[in-house]
Amino acid sequence: MTVSTQPEYLTCLEAGDNVQLCLRNVSKVFSTKQGLFGTKKKEFVALENINLDIEYNTFVSIIGPSGCGKSTLLSIIAGLSSASGGSVMMNKEPIIGPGPDRGMVFQSYALMPWMTVEENIRFAVETVYPKMPINQQKRIVKEHLQMVGLTGASKKHPHELSGGMRQRVGIARALAINPDILLMDEPFGALDALTRGFLQEEIERIWEEHRKTVIMITHSIDEALLLSDKIIMMTKGPRAGIAQILDVPFPRPRNRFEVEDHPAYHDLKVAMEEHLYRETRAVEEARVNN
Numbered sequence: 114m115t116v117s118t119q120p121e122y123l124t125c126l127e128a129g130d131n132v133q134l135c136l137r138n139v140s141k142v143f144s145t146k147q148g149l150f151g152t153k154k155k156e157f158v159a160l161e162n163i164n165l166d167i168e169y170n171t172f173v174s175i176i177g178p179s180g181c182g183k184s185t186l187l188s189i190i191a192g193l194s195s196a197s198g199g200s201v202m203m204n205k206e207p208i209i210g211p212g213p214d215r216g217m218v219f220q221s222y223a224l225m226p227w228m229t230v231e232e233n234i235r236f237a238v239e240t241v242y243p244k245m246p247i248n249q250q251k252r253i254v255k256e257h258l259q260m261v262g263l264t265g266a267s268k269k270h271p272h273e274l275s276g277g278m279r280q281r282v283g284i285a286r287a288l289a290i291n292p293d294i295l296l297m298d299e300p301f302g303a304l305d306a307l308t309r310g311f312l313q314e315e316i317e318r319i320w321e322e323h324r325k326t327v328i329m330i331t332h333s334i335d336e337a338l339l340l341s342d343k344i345i346m347m348t349k350g351p352r353a354g355i356a357q358i359l360d361v362p363f364p365r366p367r368n369r370f371e372v373e374d375h376p377a378y379h380d381l382k383v384a385m386e387e388h389l390y391r392e393t394r395a396v397e398e399a400r401v402n403n
């Protein structure tokens with residue numbers, strides 16, 4: 114066994130030039146107040162010893178049992194939450210907060226309800242590029258509305274849209290700021306199966322066109338297999354870590370029928386099912402025994 118005595122950020126600096134996002138020994142500890150008056154402090158170690166190299170233009174999915182720490186990991190990468198230990202670097206620079214180089218898509222859409230579809234996207238572009246000429250901003254909004262097939266709904270408000278349409282706005286808004294990495298936290302989790310299938314195909318098509326790095330949390334094995342180049346399988350928490358990273362070898366562009374016929378599909382699916390079953394069972398056993 115080799116034990117590195119270097120500070121974590123140095124090992125990230127030494128990662129290959131193809132590495133866009135580097136995590137070394139990342140941990141996250143939550144402090145919660147307990148007792149009648151909230152005077153007692155208890156520490157909860159959500160993540161421990163997370164090491165990860167994500168290469169440019171890769172589609173990465175994160176799966177793991179419920180509550181293991183997937184969203185916590187994604188919010189550390191987004192800069193919305195800071196790591197308690199270790200190093201998180203993007204393009205060899207430490208991540209110290211949120212930034213326009215990382216676009217975020219949430220399960221709950223997070224749209225401004227008082228703004229139209231067009232205004233929601235425009236607002237993001239204006240905020241990130243305040244000096245950009247208005248015509249250029251308008252062009253970007255138009256292009257992204259087209260990209261997600263919402264040109265006809267540009268003047269509608271979020272409450273007038275279906276869940277699938279709202280998530281299209283969320284995706285257009287995240288991509289309109291031209292991030293280096295797209296972060297998606299269960300983006301299709303609130304959608305019915307059919308709409309979810311359509312949006313997965315849209316994401317596959319958009320990804321083929323733009324090839325940005327994507328990190329997506331999902332609970333769906335089929336979704337992860339359809340879209341990803343790599344699948345990160347997390348262990349249960351507390352002290353959740355990375356059990357294994359699967360390579361998904363299916364050629365692109367992909368469609369779900371061809372993917373399901375690929376010789377590697379069955380083995381990958383079984384590996385993921387077994388992992389999730391094992392970890393979820395361990396969560397349930399821990400719950401019963403506590």
Ligand SMILES: Nc1ncnc2c1ncn2[C@@H]1O[C@H](COP(=O)(O)OP(=O)(O)OP(=O)(O)O)[C@@H](O)[C@H]1O
Pocket residue numbers: 143144145157159177178179180181182183184185186350
């Ligand atoms: N702000 C917080 N304070 C204390 N504990 C927290 C906080 N945020 C998350 N946790 C705990 O950290 C663990 C990981 O939570 P997280 O939401 O990241 O899991 P997850 O894998 O995304 O869950 P799910 O699959 O259910 O969405 C959970 O045990 C959760 O209760």
